[in-house]
Amino acid sequence: MAEWFSNLEFLSKIYWAIALVGSLVFIIVMLMAFAGGDADDIGDVDGDFDGDVGAGFQFISFKNLVGFFTIFGWSGIACIDAGLSKPLTIIISVVCGLLMMLIMATLFYFIHKLSDSGTLNYKNALDAVGEVYLTIGPDRSRMGKVSVNVQGTVRELDALTDAMTELKSGTIIKVVDVTSNGILIVDHTRKPIEPNQSQNKQLDKGGKHLLSNE
Secondary structure, three states: OHHHHHOOOHHHHHHHHHHHHHHHHHHHHHHHHHOOOOHHHHOOOOOEEOOOOOOOEEOOOHHHHHHHHHHHHHHHHHHHHOOOOHHHHHHHHHHHHHHHHHHHHHHHHHHHHHHHHOOOOHHHHOOOEEEEEEOEOHHHOOOEEEEEEEOOEEEEEEEEEOOOOOEOOOOEEEEEEEOOOOOEEEEEOOOOOOOOHHHHHHHHHHHHHHHHHO
């Protein structure tokens, strides 16, 4: 093995060294990433682009650089074995490395987007209309639970109220505030489709007026 490596040309030695070391680190980084660890803690150099791709798209990071050098090394070896010239080999290996960085950046961006979408943000419950599940005591005296639609899913969440009367199970409520620790502050309200009495009176008067014009 040592004799084979010593017989290689200088450029081939560089590409083989980069490919082997890069592949080893790449495997470790991927195992850490998909096991829930943060490989960028090893040495993160972030470049966040807030353009069309969206905030949080990291093109220059430790993971992506490892991917660059891994593909850079193996593509360079492939070009040398194919008999390409040194300048063309370098150009092709650099382009392949950059493409690998782009692929990895896109992959991890969408992985993070998927994980973020499953994380509950209690602020998204503001102004949501729901129903009391467990009775809530008056003036924040006793915590209860409400069923509200948050982020497209009906959830049962802890809730308090500033009202001076308790909100019994089945009461229609509206979320008016959210505490720092994720407790909803709710108040009694009507169902969105339920018209109030004044609207009913106006509709009745309007109907009689139309009948009288006829």
